[in-house]
Amino acid sequence: MKCKILSLILVFAMTVSLFTVGAGAAELIYRDTDGHWAAETIEGxxxxxxIEGYNGQFFPNKNITRGEMAVILDRLMDYQTAAKNSFSDLGEAFYTDAxxxxxxxxxxxxxxxxxxxTDPITRQEAAVLLCRALGLEGGGSVAQFSDRGQIASWAADAVGLMAAKGLIQGANGLFRPTEAITRAETVAILDRALGKLVSEGESASGRVDGNVVVRGAGAKLSDMTINGDLIIxxxxxxxxxxLNGVTITGRTIVRGGGVNSIYMNNVRANxxxxxxxxxxxxxxxxSGSTTVSVTLLQSGAILVGDGFKTVEIPADIAKGQTVEIQGNIERLVNSSEDAKITANGTIQTVEANVKTEIKGDAKVVGATGSADVKVNGSAVAKTDKPAAGGSSGGNSSxxxxxxxxxxxxxxxxGYGEKTADEALAALPTTxxxxxxDGKTISATVTEWKWASGVKYDSKPTADTPLTAEGSFTVPSGYTYSGSTTVQATVTVKALNKSKLEAAKDAYLDLQSKQTDDEKEAATDKTKILIKDSTPDQITAGVRFTTQKDWKPLEDTIRSIGI
Structure with missing residues (x-):
C-alpha cells in the first residue's frame, strides 16, 4: 500500500540524522529495483x-503478459472457481489455473x-481487466488524451473511468493504448487503487483513503471509515x-461469503x-442502525434485516438465481423474468418491469411498473406511487x-500527505x-473542485480548513428545489511539533542504548554486526538486523501531523 508516512519521515530526517543501526533501511528483495521509481511499491x-520475481530480480521494465496479469489478480482476490478450459491456446503452465x-x-x-x-497485455487491455476485477462501473472521458482515436471502442469506457479515478495516467497527453504495459506500471496502478488489504482472520479499524479488499474469511472491520469501495x-x-461501526463512502461489493456470512452492524453503506x-x-x-439505500443483486442472495431500503434485481442476473428477503423493505424493483423471489416481511412497493411472482409470508402494500405482481398467486393492486408507512416510518409518500x-x-x-489534486481525489464519490421524512439516500458527486480563492498548502503552519465544491445529480423519482452544489471542508493538519520532539527524544533514547559494537557497525559501512546467530546461520549476502526498540520511534513518527 502507499507509504503515507514517507513525507513525515523526510521531515524527521531533516531534523535529526538517523544512524542505519541494524533496523535501518530494509534489505531490498530484488537487486534490480534499487533506484527504480516504483521500487518501494514493488517491495511492498x-x-x-x-507479485514475485525470479532469480533475485523483478525486471520492473519488462512487459507483463496476460497470463501473468491473471496470476496477480488471482493472488489479490483469491478466486475460488476455475472455468472449464475452452481456449485452444491455453496449455498447462504456471498461469493456467489463474x-x-x-x-x-x-x-x-x-x-x-x-x-x-503469453502475449504482452496492452495498456487498454489492462484497463479493462482491472476495471472488471475492481468492480468499477460506468465510464469516463478520454478527451484528455491526444491519441484517443487509437483507443478501441470496447476499451474507451474503462480507460476513461480509470483515468477519472486517477488510477491510470498518460504522459505528454498520450495514453499509448496499444503499447504493452510494464510490470512496474501494473503494480503502480494497483497501488493507486488499493487502500488496504485485509486477509484471513485479520482485524482492521481507522480511516482508509482508497478501496479496501477483504480477501479471507474471519476478517473483522470495526470503527472504520472507508473513503472508497469495500470489496468482500x-x-x-x-x-x-x-462489519461493525463502518462507514463506506463508495460501494460495498459482495463476491464472497456463504449462507451464514456477511454481518453489517451499525454500518453506513453510502x-x-x-x-x-x-x-x-x-x-x-x-442490524443496529445499518442503512443500505440501494442493494443491486447481480446474483442470488439472502438479505436479512430491515436495513435494506431498495432492492433491485436486474434483467441480466444469471438464470435460476434465488432471491430471499427476510425483513421489511421499502421498494423492490424486478427486471428479471427468471429470478425466484421469496420474501418474509413487508414490501411497501414492488416496481415490476416484468411479470413478478413472490412466494412466502410476504405482504406487498402496492405495485407499480408495466407488469403484474402476484404474491403466492394473488394479484397485487397497482398504485400510482409508492405507499407510505411501513417499518421505516415516514409522514407520506x-x-x-x-x-x-x-x-x-x-x-x-495529514501534514505533507497529499497534493491539492490528491486531496480532491480522496473526497467521497457519493x-x-x-x-x-428523516431518511437518507445517496447520490454520486460528479466532480470536486476547490472553491474560488482557495490556496492549497500541503504543509501549513497551523491547521487550515479549506472548502471544496462538487455537484450531484438528483436521483430519479426524487424532488429537490435547492442547489445541487455540495461543499466539503478539507482540513490540512499542521506538523505536530510536540510529537516531533517526542520522536527526537525516542531516537536519542534509542541511540543511548546502543552498544559500542552497534555504534561502530552503524557508522562504518565496511563492517557488519551479527547478533544472536550461530555460525551455520550465516550465509553470503545475509544481513542481520536488530529490530527491537525501533517500534516506539516508528509509531511516534507515524502519528506526526495526523
Whole structure:
C-alpha cells in the first residue's frame, strides 16, 4: 500500500540524522529495483505475496503478459472457481489455473476461442481487466488524451473511468493504448487503487483513503471509515466477515461469503451494496442502525434485516438465481423474468418491469411498473406511487421523495500527505442526501473542485480548513428545489511539533542504548554486526538486523501531523 508516512519521515530526517543501526533501511528483495521509481511499491507488494520475481530480480521494465496479469489478480482476490478450459491456446503452465479462474468470474474473457496468455497485455487491455476485477462501473472521458482515436471502442469506457479515478495516467497527453504495459506500471496502478488489504482472520479499524479488499474469511472491520469501495472478495469463500461501526463512502461489493456470512452492524453503506457471488449463495445480515439505500443483486442472495431500503434485481442476473428477503423493505424493483423471489416481511412497493411472482409470508402494500405482481398467486393492486408507512416510518409518500439537502462532507489531510489534486481525489464519490421524512439516500458527486480563492498548502503552519465544491445529480423519482452544489471542508493538519520532539527524544533514547559494537557497525559501512546467530546461520549476502526498540520511534513518527 502507499507509504503515507514517507513525507513525515523526510521531515524527521531533516531534523535529526538517523544512524542505519541494524533496523535501518530494509534489505531490498530484488537487486534490480534499487533506484527504480516504483521500487518501494514493488517491495511492498512482494512482501504481501501479490507479485514475485525470479532469480533475485523483478525486471520492473519488462512487459507483463496476460497470463501473468491473471496470476496477480488471482493472488489479490483469491478466486475460488476455475472455468472449464475452452481456449485452444491455453496449455498447462504456471498461469493456467489463474486464467481459468479469472475467466469464471468474467474478468478475462478471451476472444475467438483464444486467450493469448503469453502475449504482452496492452495498456487498454489492462484497463479493462482491472476495471472488471475492481468492480468499477460506468465510464469516463478520454478527451484528455491526444491519441484517443487509437483507443478501441470496447476499451474507451474503462480507460476513461480509470483515468477519472486517477488510477491510470498518460504522459505528454498520450495514453499509448496499444503499447504493452510494464510490470512496474501494473503494480503502480494497483497501488493507486488499493487502500488496504485485509486477509484471513485479520482485524482492521481507522480511516482508509482508497478501496479496501477483504480477501479471507474471519476478517473483522470495526470503527472504520472507508473513503472508497469495500470489496468482500472471492477469497472469503463461504466464510464470515463482520462489519461493525463502518462507514463506506463508495460501494460495498459482495463476491464472497456463504449462507451464514456477511454481518453489517451499525454500518453506513453510502454507495449501496452490490451482490455478485458466483454461485448466488450468500447471506447478508443488517442490524443496529445499518442503512443500505440501494442493494443491486447481480446474483442470488439472502438479505436479512430491515436495513435494506431498495432492492433491485436486474434483467441480466444469471438464470435460476434465488432471491430471499427476510425483513421489511421499502421498494423492490424486478427486471428479471427468471429470478425466484421469496420474501418474509413487508414490501411497501414492488416496481415490476416484468411479470413478478413472490412466494412466502410476504405482504406487498402496492405495485407499480408495466407488469403484474402476484404474491403466492394473488394479484397485487397497482398504485400510482409508492405507499407510505411501513417499518421505516415516514409522514407520506411525498415526504419520502422530497430531498431537503445534503449532509456535510469533511476530510482531514495529514501534514505533507497529499497534493491539492490528491486531496480532491480522496473526497467521497457519493454524498448523503437528507429526505423530508428523516431518511437518507445517496447520490454520486460528479466532480470536486476547490472553491474560488482557495490556496492549497500541503504543509501549513497551523491547521487550515479549506472548502471544496462538487455537484450531484438528483436521483430519479426524487424532488429537490435547492442547489445541487455540495461543499466539503478539507482540513490540512499542521506538523505536530510536540510529537516531533517526542520522536527526537525516542531516537536519542534509542541511540543511548546502543552498544559500542552497534555504534561502530552503524557508522562504518565496511563492517557488519551479527547478533544472536550461530555460525551455520550465516550465509553470503545475509544481513542481520536488530529490530527491537525501533517500534516506539516508528509509531511516534507515524502519528506526526495526523
Amino acid at each position: 507488494f512482494s512482501r504481501l505475496g501479490l 486464467v481459468l479462474k479469472a475467466n469464471a468470474v468474467g474478468v478475462m474473457l478471451g476472444s475467438n476461442g483464444t486467450v493469448r496468455p 472478495a472471492e477469497g472469503v469463500g463461504v466464510g464470515e466477515v463482520h 454507495g449501496g451494496v452490490v451482490v455478485n457471488k458466483l454461485d448466488g449463495r450468500v447471506r447478508v445480515v443488517t 411525498t415526504a419520502s421523495k422530497e430531498i431537503t439537502g445534503a449532509e456535510k462532507v469533511t476530510l482531514k489531510v 454524498v448523503t442526501l437528507k429526505l423530508k
